Amino acid sequence: MAIRILKNPQAVIGLVITLFVLSVAVFAPILAPNDPEQVNIMLKFGSPSEQYPFGNDALGRCIFSRLIYGARYSMAVSLPILIILSAIGLFLGTLSVCGGKRINAILDYICNTFIALPQLMVGIALIGMLGSGFVNIVIAIVIGMWAWFTKMVRAYSQVEMGKDYILAARISGCGKMKLVFKHLIPNILPQFLVFFSTGIATSILMVSIFAFLGLGLPAGTPEWGAMLKDASTHIYNHPEMLVYPGVCILVTSAGFVLFGEAVRDILMSGEDAL
Amino acid sequence: MKHSIRNRIIKFFLIIIGVSLLSFLLIAFSGKDPAEIIARRGDANATPEMIEQVRIEMGLDGNFFERYINWTKGFFTGDFGSSIATYHPISKDIAQFFPVTLTMVGLALLWTALLSVPIALLCAKYKNGIFDHITRGVTIFGICIPTFWLGYMGLVIFALRMKWCTVVPTGKFSDYILPSAVLAVPVICGVVRMLRATLLTELASDYVRYAKARGLSAKRILVRHVLRNAMPPIITVFCQYFGSLIASSAVMEGVFSINGIGSYMIQSVIAADSVATATCVVIVAVVFISANTLGDIINRLICPWIVRESNGN
């Protein structure tokens, strides 16, 4: 599997982008030439210079440093979201497949109800209720996305449960718990890698939309969506400031999607070979 | 068949009830007091007595269930009271804003239908050709594009540089062209990717081989046979996008200063107007679920052969 990923150019490009963004996030304090929150009114809308490669924003802050720290915020919010989503999705998805008809029907109903709720409205209401802060953003996005994740895990588990090896394990007296942990979860794990990767892209987009609407992060946080919001007020005079954060969001989420989709292709072609 | 339709209808109403309860609950406990918001609008130093007065006037005094039941009556009388955000009757607001969103989303889907089918057909026909490679590269970035950012880029290019349109809408139908085009970009990319994959799976199937062996031309096989068989998933995806675009239109409406249902819903959430919010949410959810159900029904009507596959499960 690992070798086939490295042989696939699309997967490699995706992997390089994601690793690049991750290392930018980790080493942001070293890479950033300036303090991202340092306000300097003298440098308002400053042009790019050696000290400020992308120039300065409306408050004279270094745009380049803010973009670098933006990677940190994106990853710091999206990774926990995906880990929580994975845990919920795997637990509820396998529970609904193995837990009998009634549990399956109830979970299906709850999932469909949550999917029908508009995510933005839920997010705004929840952040209104819980207040701003990282934890609350994570909660708001998890509540918006968990039903999709659970449904996906459930769909793949159902396919997997229909396969002969599960039947063989059942006949040989394998218990439910053992069946789920030793057979079902390891076998849907490659598919799960695909959701995980594309899920991060979705979550990055969601975080940026939230920040763009001014939800959840303290004012002045160097987050890409929030930077877009700040820049949008200067669209007439300094439209170029709108370009950078959008490109960052696009490239980062594309990196995860490229990787995820390539893994999906590899998995699909593997099935064809059988 | 009849049995499954009945079950569907029951499920539909159960979900609507769940959605309305959840949204009502969320707003009611969002920690904001609508009576206070209104009272402070008139007088920044409103006393608790004044706030209480407003609460009674607005019919906000009952407990949660009384308010919920009161609100559901609105679906039979058409009267939901007036909006805290706009002061207008809620039903009138929705009648005004919903068609705006519907037009924008409808146009976006029109662009999608016009563009994605020919692009996907070309990709499938010349698989691994230059066009196919470029399309695959572009679409993978396209599905990740933040639409609100693309919207600003559109404004910068078409309104500020080219002067083809204005940043603030003028009230003409042409206002919808740029927002709907921007909204369509990720949808087109998603549909092209899915359709291409479906077409390629179909092209590798036995019936295509047999059709070739009978001397049918490649073009005829692609258009008359393969495209027909790829229809059901396209219809499903189209209906899903219709529902989810309406639900997520708020951000685009904000970028283009369009007054649609999405921005109205956000205004209502911020004003802690649980009645207006829940009404919008229910309407959006009804459209969302109906669109999905409609997709299934269309598939069953125009593609009778898929009954076999769905019965197989």
Place this chain on the structure above:
Amino acid sequence: MSELIRVKQLEILIKQAKQTVVKRIDFSVDEGSSLVILGQSGCGKTMTCHCLMGLLDPKKYAVSGEILYNGKNLIEASAKEKRMIYGKEIAFIPQNPMTAFDPSMKIGKQMLETLALHSEAARDERKSIALKALSEAGLADKERVFHSFPHELSGGMLQRVLIAMVLMVDAKLVVADEPTTALDVVHRNATMEAFVKMREAGTAVLMITHDFAAALQLGGNMIIMNEGSIVETGSVRQLLSNPRHSYTRQLIDAAMLTSNIGR
């Protein structure tokens, strides 16, 4: 009897794997005769058959040699020329009747589509030609079959529709790719009888199979393939009663063993 099709030094290479799956084989089929190509799975017989029908994707496979049909090399023929021959003069019977038809189109429409391409008959006569072929293929309820979607018919019935599609166009040669594999015993016998009848009516039959019983039923000439090469040629009876090559003997022994266990 004159020669209908001759395959000369046919070689098929899978481009990506750089693997030769069919190695310089030669054979021919006379008008109104039959030829069985027999071998195990993976011996290259299906590949040969698809190559004969022009179904190999030139991006994936490199084909060299000649396939001469009435003196015309089909490998080098233009797409248009091929379309006039395939489906009209050379008809194909695919392996699995259940997946052979477009699931979204009624059987009748798919038959008419083929006729429109290959028959000189006027538009309004085509339906009666199709219905006649269906009843000749043993489908009594021809009107119902004509107006059915493929999923509404059984595998045995669809196999008869495939045969009707051959009868309908008056093909000179029918190429059948393991026609008995996906069928139960009853339908298998009926299918083989249909092939014998077709040959008696003057249509040459080329059958690819790994089924000795089917080969015996059809008779005529036979070639045994192994790992992409022809190991033995002769008449079916002669090869089965007096195999010379050790591989043929092995195949026969294995087949005898399984059929004995079956009893």
